[in-house]
Amino acid sequence: MTRTVPVIGRLTPYRVAALACVAVLSASSLAVLYHVADVVGGLEYFWPVLVGSLLLAAVAQAVRPRVALGVAATLLTAGFVAYVLTAPESYTSTLSVGAVAEDVVALLTGYSVFRMVNVTVWALAMAPAPAFLTWYFAFRERYVAATSVAGLALGFFVLTGDSGTVATLVGVLAGAGAVGLGTLDAYGATRRQLEVLAVAAALMTVAPAVVTAVPGGSASPIVPGSDTAPTGSIVSAGEHVGVGGAIELSPKVQFVVRSESATYWRVAAYDRYTGSGWIRTGDGGELAGPPGPSERIVQNVTAKRPLSAMPAAAEPVSVSGVDYTVTSAGNPVPENAIEANESYRIVSERLQPRTELLENAGTDYPDTVTERYLQVPDTTGEQVSALADRVTANASTPYEKARAVESWLEANKSYSLSGAGAEGNIVRHFLLEAEQGYCVHFASAMTVLLREEGVPARFVTGYAPGQRVDGETSVVRGLDSHAWVEVYFPDVGWVRFDPTPAGPRQQAEQTRLDEARQQNESGVDTAGSDRTTTTTTTTDAGQNGDSGPTSTTTTSTTNATNGSGAGAGAASTLPPGYRNQPGVGADGAATTGSDGGLPSLPEPRVLLLWGVLLGGVYAGLRRLGVFERAYRAVWLRWLPRDDPARVVDGAYERVEYLLGRRYRPRRNGETVREYLSALDAPEEARRVAELRERARYRGEVTAEDADAAAEGLRALVGENGRP
Numbered sequence: 001m002t003r004t005v006p007v008i009g010r011l012t013p014y015r016v017a018a019l020a021c022v023a024v025l026s027a028s029s030l031a032v033l034y035h036v037a038d039v040v041g042g043l044e045y046f047w048p049v050l051v052g053s054l055l056l057a058a059v060a061q062a063v064r065p066r067v068a069l070g071v072a073a074t075l076l077t078a079g080f081v082a083y084v085l086t087a088p089e090s091y092t093s094t095l096s097v098g099a100v101a102e103d104v105v106a107l108l109t110g111y112s113v114f115r116m117v118n119v120t121v122w123a124l125a126m127a128p129a130p131a132f133l134t135w136y137f138a139f140r141e142r143y144v145a146a147t148s149v150a151g152l153a154l155g156f157f158v159l160t161g162d163s164g165t166v167a168t169l170v171g172v173l174a175g176a177g178a179v180g181l182g183t184l185d186a187y188g189a190t191r192r193q194l195e196v197l198a199v200a201a202a203l204m205t206v207a208p209a210v211v212t213a214v215p216g217g218s219a220s221p222i223v224p225g226s227d228t229a230p231t232g233s234i235v236s237a238g239e240h241v242g243v244g245g246a247i248e249l250s251p252k253v254q255f256v257v258r259s260e261s262a263t264y265w266r267v268a269a270y271d272r273y274t275g276s277g278w279i280r281t282g283d284g285g286e287l288a289g290p291p292g293p294s295e296r297i298v299q300n301v302t303a304k305r306p307l308s309a310m311p312a313a314a315e316p317v318s319v320s321g322v323d324y325t326v327t328s329a330g331n332p333v334p335e336n337a338i339e340a341n342e343s344y345r346i347v348s349e350r351l352q353p354r355t356e357l358l359e360n361a362g363t364d365y366p367d368t369v370t371e372r373y374l375q376v377p378d379t380t381g382e383q384v385s386a387l388a389d390r391v392t393a394n395a396s397t398p399y400e401k402a403r404a405v406e407s408w409l410e411a412n413k414s415y416s417l418s419g420a421g422a423e424g425n426i427v428r429h430f431l432l433e434a435e436q437g438y439c440v441h442f443a444s445a446m447t448v449l450l451r452e453e454g455v456p457a458r459f460v461t462g463y464a465p466g467q468r469v470d471g472e473t474s475v476v477r478g479l480d481s482h483a484w485v486e487v488y489f490p491d492v493g494w495v496r497f498d499p500t501p502a503g504p505r506q507q508a509e510q511t512r513l514d515e516a517r518q519q520n521e522s523g524v525d526t527a528g529s530d531r532t533t534t535t536t537t538t539t540d541a542g543q544n545g546d547s548g549p550t551s552t553t554t555t556s557t558t559n560a561t562n563g564s565g566a567g568a569g570a571a572s573t574l575p576p577g578y579r580n581q582p583g584v585g586a587d588g589a590a591t592t593g594s595d596g597g598l599p600s601l602p603e604p605r606v607l608l609l610w611g612v613l614l615g616g617v618y619a620g621l622r623r624l625g626v627f628e629r630a631y632r633a634v635w636l637r638w639l640p641r642d643d644p645a646r647v648v649d650g651a652y653e654r655v656e657y658l659l660g661r662r663y664r665p666r667r668n669g670e671t672v673r674e675y676l677s678a679l680d681a682p683e684e685a686r687r688v689a690e691l692r693e694r695a696r697y698r699g700e701v702t703a704e705d706a707d708a709a710a711e712g713l714r715a716l717v718g719e720n721g722r723p
Contacts, residue, residue: 014185015141021178022138022146028171029130029153032162036113036123039274039377045124053128057135065137065145072133079125086121108159114272114279115239117372143182147175237268237309237333241461242277243426243440249417249509250478251516251524252305254463257474259299262465263350264496265311265476269329269486270459271372273448275379275425278459281372282328289317289349290493292357297348304526307338311463311476313348314486314494320345329458353492358399361489365456369488373456376448379425383432388452398455402487405449406499409442415504442500443483456488460496467529475529479509632657636717644706645695651709652692655685658716684712 030050037046053075060068107113116122130153137146154171157163163171257265270278297313310324310332321344323335338344391408395401416436427448430441437445443459450457461483466476482505486494516524636654640646656666659679666675672689675681681689691709695701 012185014181018141018143018178018181018185019138021174021181022134022143022150024174025147025150025154025171025178026131026134028163028167028174029134029150029157030127031167032113032157032160033123033127035162035274036119038379039114040120040123040272040375041378042120042124043378046127049124049127050131053131054135056128057132057139060132060136061139065142068133068136072129075129075132076126079122079128082125083118083122087118108156110159110161112162112239112279113157113160114162114274115281115283117282119281138178141182141186143178147178151175237327237331240277240279241268241270241440241459243444249512251513251521252478253475253523253526253529254303254305254478254480255307255311255476256302256304256527257299257311257466257476258302258472259297259313259474260472261297262468262474263297263313264465264482264484264498265463266314266331266460267309267311267462268327268331268460269494270461271329272375273377273427273444273459275377275427278444280327280329285326285328285330287317287319287326287332288315288330290315290351292489292492293352293354294349295352297350299346299348300343301346302343303338303340304523305340308334310334310338310344310346312346313350314496315350316346316348318347351493351495353489353495355399357492358489358495359397361397361399361492363398363454364490365488366490369456373458373488374451374454376451377425380428380448380452381425384428384448385452387431388449391449392453398450398487398489401453401455402446402450402457402485402495402497405446406485406497409446409499410501413437413442413445413501415442415501415508417508439483439500439505443485443498446485446497446499450485450487458486458488458494460484460486469528473527475525475527477509477513477524479512636713639710639713644701644703647706648688648691648695648701648709651688651713654713655688655716659685682716684715688712 034043034046037043056071060071063071113119113122130149134146134150134153137143137149151171154163154168158168268280270280272279272281294315299312301311310319310322312319312332315330316332319332322338322342324332325335326332332346334344388405392401392404395404413430413434414436415438417438418436426441427444430437430445431449434441447457447459461481463476464480464482466474466480468474482498482500484496484498484500486496488494513524517530636658639650639654656675659675659681660666663679666672670678672693676686676689688709691701691705691712695705
């Protein structure tokens with residue numbers, strides 16, 4: 001016989017609480033899909049899809065679970081078909097069972113869904129099945145099955161690395177709460193059982209902090225609110241780079257380049273902006289030169305510290321000396337870290353476009369470019385779009401728009417290593433509220449503003465040219481790590497623009513280098529760089545239509561005695577290049593990471609965690625009798641002072657409580673005299689009882705009697721609150 005349960009049946013407090021827990025768990029498991037729709041686009045479709053799934057779950061209450069499982073499987077299959085039909089041809093042309101299996105394995109081993117090219121369709125296609133099945137079982141009060149479905153979805157995003165610590169912990173607690181409350185609802189519950197459940201939830205909240213704080217655990221404990229993963233160096237060539245927070249400059253030499261000319265050394269390019277960072281989507285690429293006019297540059301690069309990236313002039317066309325792979329943006333990445341003093345050779349084709357070529361390039365962009373390099377999160381807002389319109393109001397071509405945005409940022413924002421930290425969309429905060437930032441903020445802002453104007457642009461990280469010590473050698477340090485923008489021009493390729501004010505940036509870098517030399521820090525000089533600050537003028541011609549970025553400083557001699565460099569004595573506390581340090585300034589001093597103002601409340605899920613933790617602490621203390629003992633300790637020592645009769649009566653009540661604690665409680669039908677006689681009670685207790693009897697039966701009570709009763713009680717209570 002089919003078991004049918006109405007959606008709105010008996011709504012006991014425990015069932016309502018259990019359904020609320022299911023809702024929290026379901027929200028945690030679908031939060032990544034929501035974030036995808038918010039960042040990449042499609043948020044207007046996400047809510048109808050989700051609401052439709054919930055309505056379907058309500059309607060399906062009359063069908064058996066096996067039928068519901070079939071419906072969920074059909075939804076998943078239909079979603080996968082929709083994803084395949086809308087996927088790029090480069091994906092569908094290689095589609096096979098083996099390829100799908102490889103993709104699944106990749107996702108389950110840390111491949112972020114944000115790196116998927118067609119992730120919007122995937123998110124909308126995958127959301128209905130788990131939402132439907134979770135609520136189908138929840139409405140039928142099968143909380144174990146409901147939490148299992150939502151838990152599997154949450155676990156999937158944990159494995160992809162997309163579910164943060166707080167979101168995961170909230171989901172786990174909600175799942176445990178749904179099962180526990182549902183069981184209490186089904187079999188009846190006592191207050192003590194509910195207290196046990198609250199204590200268990202609190203222990204689950206603090207367990208991660210305990211585990212990560214013990215020797216051998218994580219470097220930093222996980223506590224409610226710590227949902228931010230470290231972003232590391234901006235030049236690590238990883239799939240993700242964060243935006244925001246303060247930074248430190250590392251003066252250590254990273255690598256030395258022997259090349260006939262110096263240029264920007266590109267490491268990685270990113271296409272998808274999440275509001276808090278950049279992600280490189282897609283897998284695999286090839287080394288290829290630009291379609292526009294270019295010149296060949298041969299570079300011999302020697303690492304002075306271990307490198308996880310391969311800095312090179314754009315666009316690299318051949319590599320030798322190390323094993324490598326190629327990212328979807330066309331940048332080589334070593335298969336294994338390049339060790340200190342290990343070398344590789346790269347040949348690049350550097351763009352040499354003329355200004356008129358860029359001005360006349362037009363807007364006939366390939367679909368592969370527009371699909372990846374025009375994305376802007378919905379959280380960016382209309383104010384940023386309006387700002388982009390104002391900045392480019394007098395520009396008629398993409399090239400003019402790029403120069404207009406570049407010039408506006410240089411003129412209207414100041415350079416500071418303190419950063420422009422803020423919650424939410426960092427670019428929006430930097431453009432509309434902050435007054436200062438560093439290269440990551442400038443490059444991110446320019447990329448977003450151009451995309452708002454329909455100009456394909458991407459965020460790029462790497463190194464500035466570095467210190468030129470002779471006609472063929474460049475010494476590049478961590479403090480040269482940099483971020484800039486590349487704009488796409490049809491039939492030309494990706495052209496570099498750098499909106500970060502050059503003067504303040506170079507001054508900050510030189511100041512840090514001088515400081516390191518004065519303090520005799522190791523590893524900051526090599527190849528004669530300690531004797532020469534700069535010997536040449538760096539001219540990177542043609543990258544944005546003019547003479548390109550030019551930096552000129554005078555030749556000078558120093559008396560640096562910090563060692564031979566070559567990475568000797570490199571400090572392990574500073575990874576290569578800039579290190580994102582939320583809340584730490586360039587000089588190591590604490591910073592707010594924002595422009596001040598009133599502190600903001602934590603986000604709801606963090607408040608929920610603290611609520612669970614505090615509720616569990618309260619339940620545990622209550623179960624241990626802490627509150628009762630605290631109340632009794634105060635009660636024993638406090639007597640009403642307004643009426644002598646009340647004082648005497650209250651004193652005796654407390655005396656009888658103390659006698660019950662020491663000996664036994666007074667039995668039913670036992671008189672006060674019989675009780676005191678049976679216990680051989682202390683004289684003080686007999687005196688208080690006599691005063692109470694006189695007050696009750698004779699109506700004779702004076703202030704002196706009240707004082708005597710209080711004195712007798714104090715004698716019995718003693719210093720420790722025990723008779």
